[in-house]
Amino acid sequence: xxxxxxxxxxxxxxxxxxxxxxxxxxxxxxxxxxxxxxxxxxxxxxxxxxxxxxxxxxxxxxxxxxxxxxxxxxxxxxxxxxxxxxxxxxxxxxxxxxxxxxxxxxxxxxxxxxxxxxxxxxxxxxxxxxxxxxxxxxxxxxxxxxxxxxxxxxxxxxxxxxxxxxxxxxxxxxxxxxxxxxxxxxxxxxxxxxxxxxxxxxxxxxxxxxxxxxxxxxxxxxxxxxxxxxxxxxxxxxxxxxxxxxxxxxxxxxxxxxxxxxxxxxxxxxxxxxxxxxxxxxxxxxxxxxxxxxxxxxxxxxxxxxxxxxxxxxxxxxxxxxxxxxxxxxxxxxxxxxxxxxxxxxxxxxxxxxxxxxxxxxxxxxxxxxxxxxxxxxxxxxxxxxxxxxxxxxxxxxxxxxxxxxxxxxxxxxxxxxxxxxxxxxxx
Amino acid sequence: xxxxxxxxxxxxxxxxxxxxxxxxxxxxxxxxxxxxxxxxxxxxxxxxxxxxxxxxxxxxxxxxxxxxxxxxxxxxxxxxxxxxxxxxxxxxxxxxxxxxxxxxxxxxxxxxxxxxxxxxxxxxxxxxxxxxxxxxxxxxxxxxxxxxxxxxxxx
Numbered sequence: 074x075x076x077x078x079x080x081x082x083x084x085x086x087x088x089x090x091x092x093x094x095x096x097x098x099x100x101x102x103x104x105x106x107x108x109x110x111x112x113x114x115x116x117x118x119x120x121x122x123x124x125x126x127x128x129x130x131x132x133x134x135x136x137x138x139x140x141x142x143x144x145x146x147x148x149x150x151x152x153x154x155x156x157x158x159x160x161x162x163x164x165x166x167x168x169x170x171x172x173x174x175x176x177x178x179x180x181x182x183x184x185x186x187x188x189x190x191x192x193x194x195x196x197x198x199x200x201x202x203x204x205x206x207x208x209x210x211x212x213x214x215x216x217x218x219x220x221x222x223x224x225x226x227x228x229x230x231x232x233x234x235x236x237x238x239x240x241x242x243x244x245x246x247x248x249x250x251x252x253x254x255x256x257x258x259x260x261x262x263x264x265x266x267x268x269x270x271x272x273x274x275x276x277x278x279x280x281x282x283x284x285x286x287x288x289x290x291x292x293x294x295x296x297x298x299x300x301x302x303x304x305x306x307x308x309x310x311x312x313x314x315x316x317x318x319x320x321x322x323x324x325x326x327x328x329x330x331x332x333x334x335x336x337x338x339x340x341x342x343x344x345x346x347x348x349x350x351x352x353x354x355x356x357x358x359x360x361x362x363x364x365x366x367x368x369x370x371x372x373x374x375x376x377x378x379x380x381x382x383x384x385x386x387x388x389x390x391x392x393x394x395x396x397x398x399x400x401x402x403x404x405x406x407x408x409x410x411x412x413x414x415x416x417x418x419x420x421x422x423x424x425x426x427x428x429x430x431x432x433x434x435x436x437x438x439x440x441x442x443x444x445x446x447x448x449x450x451x452x453x454x455x456x457x458x459x460x461x462x463x464x465x466x467x468x469x470x471x472x473x474x475x476x477x478x479x480x481x482x483x484x485x486x487x488x489x490x491x492x493x494x495x496x497x498x499x500x501x
Numbered sequence: 502x503x504x505x506x507x508x509x510x511x512x513x514x515x516x517x518x519x520x521x522x523x524x525x526x527x528x529x530x531x532x533x534x535x536x537x538x539x540x541x542x543x544x545x546x547x548x549x550x551x552x553x554x555x556x557x558x559x560x561x562x563x564x565x566x567x568x569x570x571x572x573x574x575x576x577x578x579x580x581x582x583x584x585x586x587x588x589x590x591x592x593x594x595x596x597x598x599x600x601x602x603x604x605x606x607x608x609x610x611x612x613x614x615x616x617x618x619x620x621x622x623x624x625x626x627x628x629x630x631x632x633x634x635x636x637x638x639x640x641x642x643x644x645x646x647x648x649x650x651x652x653x654x655x656x
Contacts, residue, residue: 157570288570465560
C-alpha cells in the first residue's frame with residue numbers, strides 16, 4: 074500500500090508542477106521520474122531496468138525520426154513556398170484564401186509536426202494578409218484549428234496518436250480507415266463554423282490584388298534540391314508505413330530509416346540540423362513514460378482500472394462517450410500528452426476485465442485531438458500561433474481564442490461523437 | 502581630441518517630447534540621429550531614423566528570414582501609424598545612447614561607430630552633459646585631410 078501512495082504523490086506533485094507552470098515541464102517531469110525510480114528502489118517496487126522498459130521506444134523513435142526529417146526540410150523554404158503558392162491561387166478572395174491556407178496546413182500536419190508547420194506558415198500568412206489589407210485573425214485561427222484537426226487523421230499526425238497507436242498496436246492503415254473518414258467530415262464542420270464566426274472578416278474587400286499576383290513563390294524556396302530529396306524520401310516512408318504489417322516493421326524503424334537516408338542524401342550541416350530537433354519534447358515524453366511506469370509497478374494503475382471497471386456497469390456507448398468528452402475537456406485545459414500516457418495503462422487494465430477496449434482507444438484519439446482546439450493553451454500549435462499574432466494589430470488573446478476556438482471544439486466534438494457512435498457501435 | 506572637430510551646435514530633444522515632434526525635427530533638419538536629454542541637459546537616450554521608421558514597417562518582418570518573393574508591400578506601403586502611436590512620449594521608443602567623451606581620440610570615436618554601426622555619435626562631458634555630435638564625415642574629413650602631408654621617406 075505504501076508504494077501505491079508514494080508513487081501517486083510523486084505523480085500528482087509532478088502533474089501539479091507541470092500544469093501550474095511553476096516549473097518548466099521538462100524539468101518537472103525529469104525530477105519526478107528520478108524521484109519515482111529512487112523511491113521504487115528504496116521501497117522495492119520499481120528499478121532502473123523496469124524504468125527503462127516502461128519507455129516506449131517505438132514512440133520516441135518515431136518522434137525523433139520525424140523531427141530530424143522536419144529539421145532538414147525546414148530551412149529549404151518548402152513550407153513558405155507552399156503557403157505562398159496557395160495564397161496566389163486564392164486570387165485574393167478571403168474565404169478561398171482561408172480554405173486554401175487551412176487545407177495546406179492540414180495536409181502538412183497530417184504527416185509532419187504541427188508546431189513547425191504553423192511556426193513557418195503563420196508569419197507568411199500575416200504578411201500576405203497585411204499586403205492585402207485584411208485582418209490576419211481568421212486565417213491564423215483556421216491554420217491552428219485545422220492543423221490540430223488534420224493531425225488526428227493519421228498515425229504520425231500528432232504525438233497522442235503515435236503513443237496510442239504504439240500501445241494499442243494500431244497501424245498507419247488502421248488510422249486511415251478508422252480516424253481519417255471521421256476527421257474528414259469533422260474538418261468540414263470546423264471550416265463551416267469558422268465561416269459563420271468570421272462572416273464579417275471574410276466579406277472584407279482585399280486591396281492590392283496585383284501585388285498578390287506578382288508574388289514569386291519560387292524565390293521562397295531557398296534550396297529546391299534538398300526539398301525535393303526530402304519529399305521523395307517522405308513519400309517512400311509513407312509507402313512503408315502502409316506495409317507495416319506485411320513487412321513486420323515498426324513505424325519507428327521506418328521514420329528513423331527515412332531520417333538516416335535523408336541525412337546521407339542531403340548531407341545537411343549536422344550541428345545546425347540537430348539543434349532544430351525538439352529534444353525537450355523527447356525528454357518530456359521519456360520522463361512521463363518512466364513516471365507512469367512507476368505508477369503501474371506500484372499497482373496504482375491496476376487499482377484504478379478495477380475501480381473504473383466496477384463503475385463500468387454503464388452501457389459501453391455511454392462509457393466511451395464519457396471518456397471521449399472527459400479527455401477532450403482535460404486536453405483543452407492541460408497538455409494532452411500526459412493525459413494520454415496516463416490513460417494507456419488504465420485502458421489496458423480495463424481490457425483485462427473483459428470490456429471491449431478497441432472503441433475506447435479511438436475515443437482517446439478523438440478526445441485528445443479535438444479537445445486541444447478549445448483553448449489557447451490546448452495545443453502547442455495554438456500557443457505558437459497566438460505568440461506570432463502579437464506581431465499584428467489584433468493579437469490573439471485567451472478571450473479571443475475562446476470566442477472562436479471553443480465553438481469549433483464543441484461543434485467538432487459533437488459531430489465526431491455522433492459519427493463515432495455510428496461507426497464503432499452500430500456499424501462495426 | 503574629438504571636441505575640436507565635433508559640431509557643438511546640436512539639435513536635440515527633451516524627454517518630454519513626443520514621437521511626432523521627433524519626426525518633425527528630423528524632417529526639418531535632415532538629420533539621422535536625435536540625442537534625447539533630461540532637464541539638466543544630461544544625455545539619456547537617442548532616437549534614430551530606424552526607430553521612427555520601424556513604426557511603419559509590419560512587425561511580422563522580424564519573424565520572416567527573407568521576403569524576396571515579394572516586390573512591394575501592397576497595403577502596408579500606405580498604412581500609417583495611428584494618432585495614438587505617434588503621440589506617445591519619445592522615451593518609449595528611444596534607445597540607450599552610445600556616446601563618447603569630449604576628450605576621446607578621433608580614431609577611437611570612429612571605431613566606436615564601426616562597432617555599433619552608427620553614423621553619428623553624441624559627445625558628452627565627464628558629467629554626461631551633451632556638448633556636441635560628431636559624424637563619420639566629420640572624422641573622415643579631418644583624418645583624410647592629413648594625408649596630403651604624407652611624404653616618401655628618403656632611404
